[in-house]
Amino acid sequence: xxxxxxxxxxxxxxxxxxxxxxxxxxxxxxxxxxxxxxxxxxxxxxxxxxxxxxxxxxxxxxxxxxxxxxxxxxxxxxxxxxxxxxxxxxxxxxxxxxxxxxxxxxxxxxxxxxxxxxxxxxxxxxxxxxxxxxxxxxxxxxxxxxxxxxxxxxxxxxxxxxxxxxxxxxxxxxxxxxxxxxxxxxxxxxxxxxxxxxxxxxxxxxxxxxxxxxxxxxxxxxxxxxxxxxxxxxxxxxxxxxxxxxxxxxxxxxxxxxxxxxxxxxxxxxxxxxxxxxxxxxxxxxxxxxx
Numbered sequence: 001x002x003x004x005x006x007x008x009x010x011x012x013x014x015x016x017x018x019x020x021x022x023x024x025x026x027x028x029x030x031x032x033x034x035x036x037x038x039x040x041x042x043x044x045x046x047x048x049x050x051x052x053x054x055x056x057x058x059x060x061x062x063x064x065x066x067x068x069x070x071x072x073x074x075x076x077x078x079x080x081x082x083x084x085x086x087x088x089x090x091x092x093x094x095x096x097x098x099x100x101x102x103x104x105x106x107x108x109x110x111x112x113x114x115x116x117x118x119x120x121x122x123x124x125x126x127x128x129x130x131x132x133x134x135x136x137x138x139x140x141x142x143x144x145x146x147x148x149x150x151x152x153x154x155x156x157x158x159x160x161x162x163x164x165x166x167x168x169x170x171x172x173x174x175x176x177x178x179x180x181x182x183x184x185x186x187x188x189x190x191x192x193x194x195x196x197x198x199x200x201x202x203x204x205x206x207x208x209x210x211x212x213x214x215x216x217x218x219x220x221x222x223x224x225x226x227x228x229x230x231x232x233x234x235x236x237x238x239x240x241x242x243x244x245x246x247x248x249x250x251x252x253x254x255x256x257x258x259x260x261x262x263x264x265x266x267x268x269x270x271x272x273x274x275x276x277x278x279x280x281x282x283x284x285x286x287x288x289x290x291x
């Protein structure tokens with residue numbers, strides 16, 4: 001076993017670690033990076049409260065009428081100004097899965113609404129259609145809303161790909177990076193998984209998830225595999241990180257913004273400096289065992 005040096009153990013003993021946060025199971029997690037006017041979209045990390053593990057491919061099952069209100073969009077409390085609201089922009093024409101790709105633009109369109117009327121539709125060509133802002137932030141500063149997505153006539157069974165963005169009004173005044181929703185109507189889980197995997201492998205804008213897997217287990221400086229992830233999170237990864245943190249190496253040790261805590265939007269965003277906050281962030285990631 002690669003035993004951590006005593007300085008590593010002493011540092012760990014002094015770190016304040018945090019408890020879990022609650023969010024609505026199955027929803028898309030969102031948070032706001034106010035410094036960059038950017039909405040973070042993905043999944044909440046259950047072992048590091050309020051941290052969004054960014055993603056860009058999500059799936060949804062349409063009912064027999066071609067409608068779904070899941071997944072919703074959910075933020076932690078206190079993240080957004082209470083007088084802000086958000087909506088969905090569509091960024092290109094809808095695509096349909098042909099068994100091997102999403103190259104085909106179908107006759108169908110996807111409409112999104114928040115109430116009785118369809119407020120925005122996927123465009124007929126690869127242009128943008130900007131949505132209205134119907135989802136409101138509640139009095140606790142939480143955005144938790146379920147928009148209704150509807151597959152419009154001829155509404156045939158199949159798998160559809162919608163390209164979209166989440167946009168907020170001032171004072172939040174921010175947009176997400178583009179993301180994709182894979183909508184399935186009356187198909188098998190195997191078919192949906194194949195289409196979603198294709199989208200994930202083909203659409204290269206999905207950000208990499210944070211990982212604590214930094215080096216090969218049991219290696220030391222100079223060994224083959226040192227600094228190369230091995231698919232497992234072990235004490236070697238922790239020792240590797242701490243060594244670079246002590247040296248102030250930005251390429252490895254800068255993993256979050258100084259002065260932030262779990263619950264802050266910039267927590268998990270590098271800021272060009274190496275501080276104890278970076279160490280705390282990595283240790284929480286390491287404890288979660290995220291490979």
